[in-house]
Amino acid sequence: MKKNVIFLLGILLWGCGKKEEKNPLMKIPLVVITDLYHPYQDPGDNLDLINGFALPDVDLLAVILDVTDAFRKDTADHPWLWHDPNGPREAGIIPVAQLNYIFNRGIPCAPGPMTPMKNETDKMEDVPLNGQQGVDLLLRVLKESPVPIQILSFGSCRVLAVAFNRNPDLMKQKIKRIHLCAGTAAQNFERGKDDGANLIPGGEWNVALDVFAFTRLLRSGLPVALYPCAGKDGAFVKDVNNTYWRLGKMDFLKEMSPRLQCYLDYAFNKRLQHDFLRAMDKGAPFREGRVGYMEMFHFWETAVWIKATDRELVKEENGGYRIKRQSEVKSTDRILENILRPCALKVHDDGRFQFSYTDKPSNIVIYFRPDTDENEIALNEAVPRLFSSYDQKQEKSFDY
Numbered sequence: 574m575k576k577n578v579i580f581l582l583g584i585l586l587w588g589c590g591k592k593e594e595k596n597p598l599m600k601i602p603l604v605v606i607t608d609l610y611h612p613y614q615d616p617g618d619n620l621d622l623i624n625g626f627a628l629p630d631v632d633l634l635a636v637i638l639d640v641t642d643a644f645r646k647d648t649a650d651h652p653w654l655w656h657d658p659n660g661p662r663e664a665g666i667i668p669v670a671q672l673n674y675i676f677n678r679g680i681p682c683a684p685g686p687m688t689p690m691k692n693e694t695d696k697m698e699d700v701p702l703n704g705q706q707g708v709d710l711l712l713r714v715l716k717e718s719p720v721p722i723q724i725l726s727f728g729s730c731r732v733l734a735v736a737f738n739r740n741p742d743l744m745k746q747k748i749k750r751i752h753l754c755a756g757t758a759a760q761n762f763e764r765g766k767d768d769g770a771n772l773i774p775g776g777e778w779n780v781a782l783d784v785f786a787f788t789r790l791l792r793s794g795l796p797v798a799l800y801p802c803a804g805k806d807g808a809f810v811k812d813v814n815n816t817y818w819r820l821g822k823m824d825f826l827k828e829m830s831p832r833l834q835c836y837l838d839y840a841f842n843k844r845l846q847h848d849f850l851r852a853m854d855k856g857a858p859f860r861e862g863r864v865g866y867m868e869m870f871h872f873w874e875t876a877v878w879i880k881a882t883d884r885e886l887v888k889e890e891n892g893g894y895r896i897k898r899q900s901e902v903k904s905t906d907r908i909l910e911n912i913l914r915p916c917a918l919k920v921h922d923d924g925r926f927q928f929s930y931t932d933k934p935s936n937i938v939i940y941f942r943p944d945t946d947e948n949e950i951a952l953n954e955a956v957p958r959l960f961s962s963y964d965q966k967q968e969k970s971f972d973y
Contacts, residue, residue: 600632601723601882604714606685606707608639608728608782609665612843614657618727619668619840620960621874623833624882625725626676627963630898631882634714635681637707638664639728641782642687653773653781667849668840674850675832683710685732690785693792696738697731711736712743721749723881727874729782730755734789741793750796752881754873755779755787757925758801758814758939767807775924777803784924791920791937798880798913799928800940802873809871811945816877818949820870825957830964831857875952876911876940886911886951894951896959909951913938 605625609618625633643651648658669682685707686700697708711732715722726733733751737744757776764771773781779802780787791797804812811817826834838858839849846852879886883899890905902908915935919927928939942948 600630602632602634602718602720603723603725603881604635604637604711605633606637606639606711606724606726606728606732607665608641608779609636609668610640610644610662611665611667611840612659612662612845613665613840614644614662615871616841617870617872617874618665620837620870621727621872621878622668622672623836623960623963624878626672626678626680628882633678633680634718634722635683635710636669637711637732638666638669638682638684639707639726639732639782640664640684640687640704641689641729645687651781654778668836671836671839671849671853675836675853681710681714683707686735689729689783690731690734690789693734693785693789694738695735695785697735698739707732708735708739712740715743715747718747721747723749724751725877725881726751726753726755727877728755728779730779730786730790731783734783734786734793737789737793737795744793744795748795750798750881751790752798752800752877753790754800754802754816754877756799756801757803757805758812758928759805759925761927764805767803767810770803770807777801777808777924780924784922787924788920788922791918791926794936796936798938798940799916799918800873800877800880808873811949813943813945814939814941816873816875816940818872818875818945818952820872820953820956822953822957823868823870825961826859827857828957828961829859831860833960833963834859872952872956875956876942879911880913880940885909886948886955888951893958894954896955909942909944909948911940911942911948914941 607618613619625631643649645661645663647660649656649660664684673680683706684704686697686704770776774784775781801815802808804810804815808817832853834857835853835855839852879896884896885899885902886909887897887902887906888894914930916928916937916939917931918937
């Protein structure tokens with residue numbers, strides 16, 4: 574018996590003394606909720622969703638499609654927003670299927686409710702089953718996850734608000750943080766120069782899609798990182814608290830992997846064809862000189878992906894701007910300030926909010942970048958480099 578004890582103790586001590594093996598890449602579990610359509614409404618939705626499939630340290634658990642019925646019609650008839658004549662369009666099932674095909678994945682996808690909430694506590698249990706699927710998928714992913722997960726929200730807050738109304742305890746237990754790309758950052762609730770924005774609820778598109786959903790989420794007590802799309806002068810003017818920036822050149826598309834070129838060519842040119850998966854294997858269209866994509870590209874989503882995946886935007890000592898994992902930032906790199914600042918929030922019923930920075934603990938943090946011009950210059954170099962590094966074979970290394 575004594576010999577057995579000594580033998581077991583020796584094994585334990587040997588185990589403790591072994592050199593610790595390097596852990597495999599720890600992946601960040603996340604869910605993307607996006608108002609992705611086909612044909613597109615905002616082509617940035619198609620481009621940015623690639624990040625969820627291509628970043629090697631991201632565990633994309635689901636893509637939930639935020640759909641508003643008004644935009645499924647030939648000419649949109651939304652009560653507040655642009656009566657877009659470029660329809661009809663449908664929820665972005667095709668783009669998600671194409672990315673699953675390109676990256677050999679099986680990421681589940683489902684649409685959420687297509688009509689606005691009737692009030693803040695609406696559980697929307699009376700909407701058609703097709704629109705229930707997105708809420709059910711979110712709750713199922715949360716329930717099955719062993720750890721809290723990040724939620725990235727681009728579009729209305731409808732799926733999140735309805736899921737909270739149905740199961741608030743699960744949401745509080747299993748959500749690490751909601752990264753919410755929406756709203757107008759106006760510290761003193763002032764109105765700006767964009768008359769059109771001033772006329773819609775919240776002063777911003779994503780809020781106006783479903784005001785009750787937005788106010789419900791901000792009043793829920795859930796941990797929320799707020800990335801306003803708009804500043805006080807609108808969504809197309811850079812502000813220290815909003816995320817908007819412009820990409821001036823699209824020539825990096827020629828450097829992307831052939832299948833991703835096919836994916837973006839299909840999206841940007843609003844293609845409609847039966848073989849939408851086989852279309853991903855038809856050459857390298859931008860390298861072959863195909864035209865038809867926009868010369869100026871508008872982004873609101875980039876800061877969300879940087880912060881939610883623990884990355885930094887840096888200026889290398891003898892190089893250019895890069896997006897790097899925090900663990901790979903060198904002492905010689907200069908980190909451009911892109912931070913989430915705790916804030917106190919007062920939410921108005923029309924979707925506007927007032928905020929003030931605070932040193933006290935808060936469940937709400939707000940995005941902040943002090944130098945909007947350098948931020949845009951840096952992203953014009955770093956983002957093309959990032960997308961050009963992506964390969965559909967995820968086991969390969971990536972150059973950030």
